[in-house]
Amino acid sequence: MEPAIKILIYIHAFFGGIGLITGIGSVAVKKGSNLHKRMGKLFSIGMLTSSIISLIICWIPNHQNIFLFLIGLFTIYLVVSGNRALTFKHKLKADLTDKVISGIMLLFSVIMILLGIYCQLNNITNGILFIFFGGFGFYMSYKDFIFFKNLLETNKSWLSKHIGKMVGALIASITAYIVAGLGIGSVIAWITPSILGTFYIIYWNRKTEPKTKSRAINQI
Template identity: 60%
Template sequence: MEPTIKILIYIHAFFGGVGLLSGIGSISVKKGSELHKKMGRIFTYSMLTSSSIALVISQMPNHKNQFLLLIGLFTTYLVLAGNRALTFNSRYKTKATLLDKSISGLMLAASIIMISIGAQGFFKELPNAILYAFFGGFGLFLTLGDFKTFKTFSQNKNAWLTSHLGRMVGALIASVTAFLVTAINIGSVVVWIAPTLLGTLYITYWNVKLRPKTNKKKAPK
C-alpha cells in the first residue's frame, strides 16, 4: 500500500507544480488572450487532478489528514466555480443551474464545518485551529458571494468576470501555499495565510478596476 501512496504523492506534486507554473503564467499574460485561455485550461486540469489525488491520499492508511481533505475540497471548489463563472457570460444563461448551486452549496457546508472545527480547536488548543477558522471563513465569504452573484449577474455585466477572477486566483493561492509548505517545507501560520492576503489584495484591485462606472449628471444651475 505504501508504494502506491508514494506514487500518488509524486503524481499529486507533479500536477501541483504544473498548476503553479501555468497559474502564474495565466495571470501574467493579457487577460482574455488565447495564451491566457490556454494556460487557464492547463491550470484547471492540473489543479483538479492534483487536488483530487490529495483527497484520496488524505483518506489512505497512515496518511489520514482531515485538514488536507478540506483544503483539497476547497481547491476543487475554487477551480470548478471559477470555470462555471465563465458560463454566466452567455446571453442564453438567465439563471444559475443546479450544478452551479451544488458546487457552491457543498463548499458552503464544508466551510461551516471548518469554522466549527476551528472554534472547537481554540477552546481545546488543537493544532491548526486558526487555519481551520481562517480558510473556513474565507470559503464562507466566497460561497455567499456566489449566491449573491447568482441573483444579480444579469444586472451586473462584470459579475461573471469578477467571480471567475476571484476563484481562479484563489486556486492559485492554494497552489502557492502548498508549494511553500510542502516543497520548501515552511509550515508557519504566516506562510499559510500570507499568500491568501496578497492574493486578496490582487483580487480587490481587479474588482475595483472592473466595477461599472456610474455617470453622474450635474444638477442644473
C-alpha cells in the same frame, strides 16, 4: 502499500507543479488571449487532478489529514466555480449545478469553522487555520448565492468572479508549494499568500468595474 502511496504523492506534486507554473503564467500574460486561455485550461487540469489525488491520500492510513482534505475540496470548488463563472457571460440564470457546487462548499466551510472553534477551545494546533479558510470559503460561497439571486443585476460581474476564484486557486497552489515543497508550515506561511492574493483580487475587481459600468451606460 507505501510505494504506491509515494507514487500517488509524486503524481499529486507533478500536477500541482503544472498548476503552479501555468497559473502564474496565466496571470502574467494578457487576459483573454489565446495563450491565457490555454494556460488557464492547463492550470485547471493540473489543480483539479492534484486536488482529487490529495483527497485520496488524506484518507490513507498514516497519511490522514482532515485539514488538507478540506483544503483540497476548497481548491476544487475554486477551480470549478471559477470556470463556471465564464458561463454567466451569456446565461441569465444559475442552474442546479451552480447551486450544488456552492451549496457543498458552504456546508464544508461551516464544518471547517466549527472544527476550528473546537480546536481552539481544546488547544489543538491549526485551529485558527480551519477558521481562516473556513471563513473564506463561507464568504465566497455565500456571495455566490447572492450573485445567483440578483443575477439580472449582477451578471455583468462574471469576470470579477472568474478572476477571484481562479486567483484563489492559484493562491492555494502557491501555499501548497511553500508548505509542502519548501517545508515551511507556520501559520504565517499558510495565511500570507491568501492575504497578498486578496489584494491582487481587489485590484482586478476595481480594474474591471469601470469597464462594466461604462458598457452598461453605453447600452442605455
